[in-house]
Amino acid sequence: MKVVLKKSLIGSTPKQRKIVKSLGLRKIRQVKELPDNDAVRGMVKKVAHLVEVSE
Template sequence: MANTKQITVEQTGSAIGRPERQRKTLLGLGLTRIGRKRQLEDTPAVRGMIAKVAHLVKIVGEK
């Protein structure tokens, strides 16, 4: 899958005190603590997950 677009996401906000749905979305993205970055495949599903927790993450880069 070297030809697929990649997106780098960084967690900027804490999951403490957030609804369970948002905590599980962060875990689904592979983010467990502030400052953690993950490189993910740029798919509609991943974009939707990022949109659900947009106030807790930021997109750092796209390839």
């Protein structure tokens, strides 16, 4: 699955920032190819308002 950081982390909680960092995203519009498993899906669900997912 491809995950794209769509919004800035300004104003997000420290927990959300850690999740985005653990997904490997640093800059807006950065794309990461991640495995499609339950752990990654759970992290994406927590920051769904900041990222966009395509399969």
